[in-house]
Amino acid sequence: MLSETSTATVRATLPAVGAAVGDIADLFYRKLFDAHPDVMLGRIAHKHASLGVTPAQYEIVHTHLFAAIAEVLGDAVTPEVAAAWDEVYWLMAGALISIEQRLYAQQGVVAGDVWREWEVVTRIEETADVATLQLRPADGAPAPAFRPGQYVSVQVELPDGARQIRQYSLSRAPGSRLRSITVKRVRGGGSPDGEVSRHLHTEVEAGDHVRVSAPYGDLVLDSADAPLLLASAGIGCTPMLSMLEDLAATGHRAPVTVVHGDRSPATHAMRTDHALLTGKLPDAAAHFWYEDPEPGHPAERTGRVDLSGLAVAPGTHAYLCGPLPFMRAVRTQLLAKGVPATDIHYEVFGPDMWLAQD
């Protein structure tokens, strides 16, 4: 997510940076790995942990990746070149493995053993295309703890026997006995429908079982006393709902600005909860934008999310989730309002979602 101004500057300086990229990369990786080995790889490690990736799988990937490189590049891969790239691979793999071991330990599971059978207790139709599944561990054990904003991986078996895995943010606060995921059915238009979201919508009912991973994800509130801005669009509201409910439950007192953009009030999943939970906070306001407003909601803002009329308190930490153009626009506006880039956190719902017309 790059602002327009920065995109132009990056383009203009690309030739100069490109000429020195080898030296810069070498120095950069040495400095970064020395200082913060986990910064760059943390997000990937969370995803890997939610998929149950094990250290042994790095060996398997290494074998096939390097065989493919040798086959494609042929003689260009001298022993020296192979050794250098081997070193890069294991440097990255080693860092990932160690973060993943820590993530597994935090959940009290053996590396890779993240999957459990969960029972769908209730299914709630939020909008025509969005449903919430409330889940509990099928073995009766307590649901694992998580931090608001985190997600789980969900594994389903499709009618053709293929197993598919997708991530879904937990959409309620950790306090409850149940865990909720809220899934938007991805309609393909001219292309096929989204496989897992369609399966969850058309095949999964109360009483059914699904395989769900332990919770992971690094979009979590780590500045509890700071003013917050929770900005979402479309189904990107799910981690924000979890955060909001938790803030209300834990008595957050600093200002909270809730921003959400959707096509219309009817497509805004959990719209009532979004407003009600904001109302439970002592110093919070919700601002909803709809591209197609409905007559019953005259007070709402129309068009796309626009922060220009909103005051952003000094020290605000912003949390963003939604389609890429939305996040890019909100991030640019926040930077212009003086929010440092380091205080703008975001979750990406995967490249597929960026391509979907929302």
Ligand SMILES: Cc1cc2nc3c(=O)[nH]c(=O)nc-3n(C[C@H](O)[C@H](O)[C@H](O)COP(=O)(O)OP(=O)(O)OC[C@H]3O[C@@H](n4cnc5c(N)ncnc54)[C@H](O)[C@@H]3O)c2cc1C
């Ligand atoms: C951290 C994280 C949290 C997330 N949280 C949520 C959440 O809370 N709620 C939620 O609803 N989603 C969430 N997602 C998105 C979710 O994981 C899935 O990406 C989403 O449900 C779509 O998956 P799918 O299997 O239905 O679609 P896919 O089968 O992956 O298809 C995606 C798109 O590709 C197109 N496509 C598929 N096959 C073809 C083809 N052969 N040719 C052309 N086009 C094709 C489809 O039309 C569709 O538009 C999250 C993602 C991440 C990474």
